[in-house]
Amino acid sequence: MSLQERLSQEIKAAMLAKDADKLSALRMLKSAMGYAQIERKTDSLSDADFIALVQKEVKKRKDSFEQFEKGGRPELAEKEKQEIVILEAFLPQALSPEELEQLVKATIQEVGATSKKDMGPVIKAVQVKAAGRADGKTISSLVGKLLP
Structure with missing residues (x-):
């Protein structure tokens, strides 16, 4: 199963479980994937491109997390942290x-x-x-x- 297919399966599972936070994060990832496909004029991304896209999205969330922490907005920082965990599930195991x-x-x-x-x-x-x-x-x- 490709990572894009796995994303679709995860979205369906989040819908069935009525997990709004996870569903929101996964839909944002799917939207970013759609923009990347349009940009590259292709119907699907390779797994390597998909991983690069997920890394980019995780980096955005980490930057937002830091800014919310500095700005004294712990509730928004926590939301970003949860999204990071959800998105990192699509990344390969990190090297030690x-x-x-x-x-x-x-x-x-x-x-x-x-x-x-x-x-x-x-x-x-x-x-x-x-x-x-x-x-x-x-x-x-x-x-x-x-x-x-």
Whole structure:
């Protein structure tokens, strides 16, 4: 079952369970998916594109969560936090810190990076290999730490 089909199944299940919060978050994701399909002029997204879309939506929610916390709006921050949990169910299992470090070290050797000037190609290669299982900020900081 593709991730898009799974999204449709989750929406149906949320409707039957009368879970309004989950249904709202899933419908927002489906709407974002629809816009992405229109933008790419396609009928369906690949699983990799869908994962990238979910990551983008989760990042939006995290940013909103931080802003609501700073603004003293705990009820809205809690709503964003719940949406993050619902959306993260569509993401693949994240790499552990040890696995990510091994991946970065191997990629540094493959690319032949010798200094911080080579960070860009290393980060891009790691992101391709991680395939949505690690966020860019974590990868960037780890590459910066491991390169001399």
